[in-house]
Amino acid sequence: MANLKTNPNVSDTLKATANRLPNREAIYDESRRMTYGELDQEVTNLAKGLIRIGVASGDRVAVALTNSCEYVTAFFAISRVGAVLIPLNPFFSKEESAYILQQAGAKALFCDAESYYSELRQEIETLSTIISVRFQAADYMNYAELLVGHKSEEVRIAPTEDLFAIMFTSGTTGRPKGAMLTHENVLFSAMAGSNRMKCTEEDAFLIPNPLFHVMGVTFILRATYCGGKLVIMQKYSVKNALALIESEKVTVHPGVPTMFILELNSPDFDSYDLSSLRTGEMAAAPCPVEIVKQIRSKMNCNVLVAYGSTETAATLTMTGFDDDDTLRSETVGRPVHGVEVKVVDDHRKECAVGVVGELVCKGPGVTKGYYKMPEETAKAIDHEGWFYTGDMATIDENGYVRIVGRKKELIIRGGYNIYPRELEEALYQHPAIADAAVIGLPDELFGELTCACVVLKEDITTTEEELLGYMKERFVKYKVPDKFIILDKLPITASGKISKLKLKEQLDNNISITS
Known part of the structure; x- marks a missing residue:
């Protein structure tokens, strides 16, 4: 592992690995390769360039880049000057980007497409510089120009207090909130995950997720911490993922369950050599036990x-290598070292073992709060430092956490509480279903009705009547969905999660549901 200071910052992590392994390949992004020595040098040059254009400690710098070597370089250079990273989805609308840039008070912005950023510079007072990456524009400063910097000074960073990033949540309800993450927050989670996965400098990490997502942040740091290689996908595709695993000898494959399911179902699956795979990390959605078994047996993962x-x-909880397939599919494991979790009722009193409540947590990875939103911070973090996740869960006698569903997704039908996650897990076990989402829709009689939206596997058919019978065999009457809708696909967010907000909007616009 890297020879880190007792209390390192993000920049220290890269420096330590570059000093130890300067010739080790750090990144491949399908068009460019960099060693740790080259990465560290480019980060230093870019940091000097940022200082030259007036970026100082505490300033906010937005990065609206697709996955690339330059994204990683900007990630570390912003840290090196003590500035604060604002990851921005490059596919956001002008309005979505404007809100985040304004709320964060961004001073500079990296982008790899012209888009509407010139207009935003005129509208947002703090935004003084736009940096173009891999393209030229008359009124943008080019990335290459910034690499010719002047002197730089050592910036003092207090890892437990100073912000590394402000990451805006997806905003499934209301405006996105900016979670303030310190250097300690992100490094703790990266190191804890690396230790649980037993990562070493021999590992090559496939990065199929967007780097602007928190999973991208943690894997950049996880790979850097252990000295492994990042194999960055510019855009996810099944064929490319399988090809990169083979050609780059990928050993660690993170992703959402949908990615693994698509890869397993690829018609060309058997033509790829996936024997290099050692482990992977699945997050963001439930995964049927049959899929876990196939990932382990067919993918050697x-x-x-x-x-x-x-x-x-x-990273908050994770299963372990000794856990069986059922524990890996039905739970999200136990807390990583240094994290405390419990479930509480509506009065914030701790629930008994096995009782459903809201999952709350405490540890070095927990945000300082929401940027410029003290009221939202007070709702989410109590005076003892417990963060209220909004997820409903149980914890068993062995400490394994089972996520039941989002608190705000709870369906109350005729006075009965229904947790969508429980129904979705059953639907995923149906042989015809590839994807599923259960949502509540308003109803005058019951308050809410339960609607199950499913996507079928290729070349397999079923009917709403058959699905109704299937669920009746498994659940008490009030839990059985009132309506089944078979769709071609479910709407997803940029990070690969199913967007129930968009799904509800689709149903509101196109489908009338009656009991």
Whole structure:
């Protein structure tokens, strides 16, 4: 592992690995390769360039880049000058980007497409510089120009207090909130996950997720911490993922369950050599036990299941290599070292073992709060430092956490509480179903009705009547969905999660549901 200071910052992590392994390949992004020595040097040059254009400690710098070597370089250079990273989805609308840039008070912005950023510079007072990456524009400063910097000074960073990033949540309800993550937050989670997965400098990490997502942040740091290689996918595709695993000898494959399912179902699956795979991390959605078994047997991937959120800098709980397939599919494991979790009732009193309540947590990875939103911070973090995740869960006698569903997704039908996650897990076990989402829809009689939206596997058919019978065999009457809708696909967010907000909007616009 890297020879880190007792209390390192993000920049220290790269420096330590570059000093130890300067010639080790650090990144391949499908078009460019960099060693740790080259990465560290480019980070230093870019940091000098940022200082030259007036970026100082504490300033916010947005990065609206697709996955690339330059994204990683900007990631570390912003840290090196003591500035604060604002990851921005490059596919956001002008309005979505404007809100985040304005709320964060961004001073500079990296982008790899012209888009609407010139207009935003005129509208947002703090935004003074736009940096173009891999393209030229008359009124943008080019990335290459910034690499010719002047002197730089050592910046003092207090890892437990100073912000590394402000990461805006997806905003499933209301405006996105900016979770303030310190250097300690992100490094703790990265190191804890690395230790649980037993990562070493021999590992090559496939990165199929967007780097602007918290999972991207944690894997950049996880690979850097242990000295492994990042194999960055510019855009996810099944064929490319399988090809990169083979050609780059990938050993660690993170991703959402949908990615693994698509790869397993690829018609060309058997033509790829995936023997290099050692482990992986699945997060963000439930995964049927049959899929876990196939990942382990067919992909040679001893996959682990993890749970976390933007506010916890990703890693909070994770299964272990000794856990069986059922534990990996039905739970999200136990807390990583240094994290405390419990479930509480509506009065914030701790629940008994096995009783459903809201999952709360405490540890070095938990956010300082929401940027410029003290009221939202007070709702989410109590005076003892417990963060209220909004997820409903149980904890068993062995400490394994089972996520039941989002607190705000709870369906109350005729006075009965229904947790969508429980129904979704049963639907995933149906042989015809590839994807599923259960949502509540308003109803005058019952308050809410339960609607199950499913996507079928290729070349397999079923009917709403058959699905109704299937669920009746498994659940008490009030839990059985009132309606089944078979769709071609479910809407997803940029990070690969099913967007129930968009799904509800689709149903509101196109489908009338009656009991």
